[in-house]
Amino acid sequence: MSKRMKRILALGIVGAMAMSMLAGCSGSTENQGAGETNQKEAADSADAENAEAKDAASDDAAGDNQNSEASAAGDMSLEVEVGYTGDPLEQIREVVDDFTAKTGISVELVTPGADYETVMKTRMASGDMPDVFTTHGWSVARYKEYLTPLNDESWYEKIDASILPVISDQEGNIYVLPVTQGMNGMTYNKKVLEDAGVKAEEILSMDDFMAACEKIRENGVTPVHIGGKDSWTTACLYNGLAPAFYTAEGCKYPSGDDLKDGSFDWDADGKYLLEEIADMVQAGYFNTDFITADEASSFVALGEGKCAFMFGSLGYVQKTKAVVSDVEIGVIPVPSTMQGGKSQYMTGEGSCFGIFKDTEHMAQAKQFLEFLSLPENANRIMKADGEMPALDGMDKEGSDCYQAYQESVNSFDIYYDNLFDREYYPSGMWSVMTDAVMEVFMDPTEQGIDRALSLLKENYIDKYEAAQE
Structure with a gap:
């Protein structure tokens, strides 16, 4: 053949x-x-x-x-x-x-x-x-x-x-x-934050972030946009927040080694991030059309000032400016779950x-x-x-993504690591994270959280054991 x-x-x-x-x-x-x-x-x-x-x-x-x-x-x-x-x-x-x-x-x-x-x-x-x-x-x-x-x-x-x-x-x-490197964190509309009285450089902890979301919501703007029609975008949310809880330096529930060696206690520690997402859903921090909105609509919402933040690639800067060319977009690392902990940018292949x-x-x-x-x-x-340049000699000045990143680095104590799923989960967990977050979005109660936890736990164990064979 x-x-x-x-x-x-x-x-x-x-x-x-x-x-x-x-x-x-x-x-x-x-x-x-x-x-x-x-x-x-x-x-x-x-x-x-x-x-x-x-x-x-x-x-x-x-x-x-x-x-x-x-x-x-x-x-x-x-x-x-x-x-x-x-x-x-x-x-x-x-x-x-x-x-x-x-x-x-x-x-x-x-x-x-x-x-x-x-x-x-x-x-x-x-x-x-x-x-x-x-x-x-x-x-x-x-x-x-x-x-x-x-x-x-x-x-x-x-x-x-x-x-x-x-x-x-x-x-x-x-x-x-x-040729390029991917860097993940949070992308934000500068005017939306300014209008709500939020200073991006002061979002140093998850408590700071939630307080910022509340101010933005009270000002009539959606804090975080999710294009759930492209369901994998929900996994971006989980993947972006997970280091703040489990692997970043100074995080509240340090579990990096346990996740890598298969000893992570899902029953004791697996709910913390899911509960945070459920709290955000119940507080109204996500767009109400998260099921029917797609990723492209997220760039429109961010560019037109209809939302404040997106989780994921810093490459969203360029994609948003492609929709609204004169919008001012900034980026910040994901804040720690603990005051004094390091904020995190996740670096991966572009x-x-x-x-x-x-x-x-x-x-x-x-x-x-x-x-x-x-x-x-x-x-x-x-x-x-x-995405970000990965080779010497490339035009960094011509990269909106790189310029926004450089603007952020002096304001935070930053911890750099590989993308969460690629470093701490066995291969094949991306769709599982997608399904787990969807469970919480659809039912942000204890029952929905339990179903999401079961999905993550069972698939993690199966895939980890299969990788050891």
Whole structure:
């Protein structure tokens, strides 16, 4: 069976499963078809002296080297699988097309959209992996055995120190080119806070945050917007608040080691965060249409001053300004549950590209990553995904996200850590967090909290035990 037929079969299986996924808190919610591709024919006029392809070893080489297999007969194509949709996908497509025009190497761009995670799990099971793919936060924990180490690439020395630990395994190996890094915290509308008499720099504890929400609600504005129609956004809320309760330095219920080794006492400690969310629901701190509102409506609400806060990616700054260009948006870290505890930003992978270890086109795949690492191309990807720069030489001044982050860092005592679920939960808990928060949203009583707790506890135990086998 051909590679293309295997892929079509895998995508068909996924469609039948009717599962949902999260490409990341910062991803678009539009669902492009799993079969959407873009392929350009390779150039037919390469000279004979270019018959042997070479890895790109410099910026010039990345742009100018021709690949013999791609240019000889047009019978070779790099398959690149990504999770982008909508306008970001079109911007990435332009970068890919420029790579083909520059090198003669054809690229088949595949995007399963919202089914990306499910598709990739199916492809891992079948062994039919794309040549290059985005790892959506799991380059080490999930994809390491399928990826080739990239420490020897020329762009390695350009990786920002803040993202390097997140993408490195215990031996110090990395398996992706990190073009951008995701950073999660809280995004807010500056005017809404000002009108309510709230100073963002004074939100240092969860009590401070709840007091701010009350002032904002009394001023006639929704404190926190949730686009629950895109149900994974509820998991963003849980994932954003969890460190304040369980893992950030100075938190009220320190449990990081217990969550990692499987000894966390769910019955004693698992309710605290769920109870906080239930209290917020009962206090009217969320939009009343949280079930029918989608993620896009959250950007509209934040931009138009109809809500004060969103939990999730700092990339929401750019996405909100894309809706209301002149709005003033700020970011703050998630406050601690204890006075004197550290506020937290969670750092993870943004647009990160890895190479399948068994690809038949390793040289061309490395040349593709080299091309993406060039500042002019990395900046275009950063503009598309709205996340923080991850490589030296990128245009930090041109990143709304980075500028908002820099404005915040001097006002808080910040603790940095990996995204909560990626660091402290076994793989596969994202949809469980989604379902648990939905239980609390629909029934913020003790009964709803108990159902949510059972979901988290049972799935955590099952997935943790399965990971130990």
